[in-house]
Amino acid sequence: MSPYDYPPSTFPWAARTVFGEFLGSVKCRRIDDSTQGPYRWICALDVQFPERDKTRASIQGTGLLISPRHILTSASNVVRKEPPFKESHPKTGFRVDAQRVTVTPALDGTPKLGKKRAPVGSIELQPAAWWVPNQFFSDLSFKWDVAVLTLPREIPSFHGMPYGHWGHIGFSPRTTIKAATNESLVGATLTTCGYTDGVCFDEAPLPTASNPFPQPTVLTRMAKRENSTQWETFGTVQPSQPGLVEWGQLLYDTAACYGMDGAPVWLNTGNLQLVAIHVGANFRNITNPKIPLQLGVALALRSEILDLLRQRILLAGIRPAF
Structure with missing residues (x-):
């Protein structure tokens, strides 16, 4: 367990309330402290596409650290398929990559006193840094809507400890x-x-x-x-x-x-x-x-998606945690 993580309560109802099964009728809540696990492994993605007609150029998406240098996200966050003409199917047109993606782990837009908006900073990526499976373009469905972003370096340490990622056995919650x-x-x-x-x-x-x-x-x-x-x-x-x-x-x-x-x-x-x-x-x-x-x-x-994710992590010389 990391010394800067609070262990989940030993009472089942409390753990469920903290980590996903809320009580009462409220189904959406703001995370008060994004530096605690598992939330610090969730990243804000600020994505800039080329200006093109009326298509929105700037979007915000979400990603997740699944290794010290790899972020899992949706392929549609970083690439678009634009049809060559109006009646064309949106996935049979041509590929348009984002121009850049800015990754900010644990971004907090409403920081409390003494906490940072971007606790470990941001990293800007260019198209060469992301991978999208070929099936995303050949299979006209959502079945391959995944992408992997490879960071040029590991996320900086936090409170003197490794930053961690989803699936790392040394952090709490498991x-x-x-x-x-x-x-x-x-x-x-x-x-x-x-x-x-x-x-x-x-x-x-x-x-x-x-x-x-x-x-x-x-x-x-x-x-x-x-x-x-x-x-x-x-x-x-x-x-x-x-x-x-x-x-x-x-x-x-x-x-x-x-x-x-x-x-x-x-x-x-x-x-x-x-x-x-x-x-x-x-x-x-x-x-x-x-x-x-x-x-x-x-x-x-x-399982076939996880196999592809493992391959991307191994290419960087990192052993997958799954």
Whole structure:
């Protein structure tokens, strides 16, 4: 255990409350101290794309340290597929990489007295620093929406100790990285935590017999400083829906935000098991009255995805922790 980490409570209800299963009706909370594990391994990604027509050039995303020098995120945070003409499928056009990505671990937009906004600074990356699987471009689905960013150096030490990463056995709370599938997670409560990019979604009301398709929940617009702060939410994984299975979408009723794409999604079983990454906040269910109207979308970390992640880490001469 790191001396600057607080151990989770030995009482199960307290640990669940701290690490992802909240009590009461609140489903979204701001992280007060992003320098504690596991939150300090979550990184804000400020991404700059080339100016192009009306497409937004600057976005904020989220990533996660999975080795001393590797960040896992969503491929759509760092590359875009722009169609050569209007009617083209958005993933059959040409590749456009971000011009740069600025990585800031544990960014805190509302620092308390004595705490730093960027406790270990920031690192700016160019396109050569990230890798996206070829399948992301050849498979017209979400099944390969992952990317790995390789840092030129390790994150600086914090309070005189190694900074750590998700899956490192020397830190508390205990974190692991496990292969999962959509089917294996149905009914599970998953937690995600990341940065917002202006808009969050409240928990959508459940359908009723008299109102099978309730109106969309009003969007919550976040202040700029709140965008630079971690927000945590959770949701229950819904059964795979016909027509969506082939797209690889894992749906869960989370009160997520734009900007959380690439955020870790974990299962709390006493240790925090990373089983997916968040890839979308605004899936609108308009066909199935048995599940909520507003859903988050995640990508389960299947075994073949983990194999590719291990390869990227090994290329840097680092032994993967999973």
